[in-house]
Amino acid sequence: MTNAAEIELASVSKHYGSNVAVDQISLKIKAGSYACLLGPSGCGKSTTLRMIAGHEAISDGDVVLARKVVNDLPPAKRGTAMMFQSYALFPHLDLVDNVAFSLKMKGVEKAKRRSEAMEMLTRMELEAFADRRPDQLSGGQQQRVALARALITQPQALLLDEPLSALDPFLKIRMRAELKRLQASLGMTFVHVTHSQEEAMALADQIVVMSDGKIEQAASPRQIFQKPATPFVARFMGNHNVLSGRLVQEDAIGVTIETPGGRFKGVGRHHGDPDCADIAIRTDHVRFVDAVADSLGFSGVVTNVEDLGATVKVSVQGADIDTFTIVLRDADFFARPVKTGEAVHLSWAEEDTVVLGHPNAS
The missing domain is CATH 3.40.50.300 (P-loop containing nucleotide triphosphate hydrolases)
Structure with a gap:
């Protein structure tokens, strides 16, 4: 036209x-x-x-x-x-x-x-x-x-x-x-x-x-x-959990940050202030497990369960994190259902993490 x-x-x-x-x-x-x-x-x-x-x-x-x-x-x-x-x-x-x-x-x-x-x-x-x-x-x-x-x-x-x-x-x-x-x-x-x-x-x-x-x-x-650039983008898009802490280790693969609730690994490079480091984990890449993997999960308590039809959204509090979200396919959730107040163990793969930046970081 x-x-x-x-x-x-x-x-x-x-x-x-x-x-x-x-x-x-x-x-x-x-x-x-x-x-x-x-x-x-x-x-x-x-x-x-x-x-x-x-x-x-x-x-x-x-x-x-x-x-x-x-x-x-x-x-x-x-x-x-x-x-x-x-x-x-x-x-x-x-x-x-x-x-x-x-x-x-x-x-x-x-x-x-x-x-x-x-x-x-x-x-x-x-x-x-x-x-x-x-x-x-x-x-x-x-x-x-x-x-x-x-x-x-x-x-x-x-x-x-x-x-x-x-x-x-x-x-x-x-x-x-x-x-x-x-x-x-x-x-x-x-x-x-x-x-x-x-x-x-x-x-x-x-x-x-x-x-x-x-x-x-x-x-x-x-x-x-898949790869939000900043904590704001990760939170605003709503499909990632964000863990914030202090950079304690960095190697060729990624970083380890220390938060009030433990240490967590992330894939990528950190730029800027080492006291302000963030890692994002996709909500649909988190799973319930029998035991927590080191630096790639934590234990907590279920605070809410929402059945959305094709998916089920579960909120967990633990590791000094107010709300951590898990989104599961309905078949996966009902094969291993959880309820509010239940203690759970969460885990995710290292490749499903993203190290976040900050708009003003050099």
């Missing part, structure tokens, strides 16, 4: 008085890829998206679209389109006029803009609803109208600010698939803000995890899932 744009942020910051919302972030998003900015509320992800769009002025650094610095260009001149969380549809206009509105603002004559709007509605499978108004549509249909309105300008990049947040869980899954299909068919660069780890994993070619205005890790979903 259009030429996709590479997006680059070069040491971009945003200050609101003394408050730093985005702190010198640098990032490259490949042309034609699907990138998700992921993080908790207030981490700077929506502000970053708005700076790319031109709806927020940057304080420092450069926003580069298709190899052109666009800091001083208004949104309409950047070659981007933005889809807002609220969809921002005009309630008094039918779908055709909603979708055609930006072309009307550009002076495109009525017959041509309505024809192009109908083409976009057909692409979104909404042509049968063309004469309806937004309040006569479902949430998913309204979202597709907002997408059609953004895409009719033929942007090089589509920017989406939490587009699925207002939808019910079942519709979110359907619209997730629709967004992925649409992006692949258009070959356009999509940048999507979300606070949902599952949403980012399902959609993105590149996940950019943000915290406190900084980028903690930017990588493929598989890399983020």
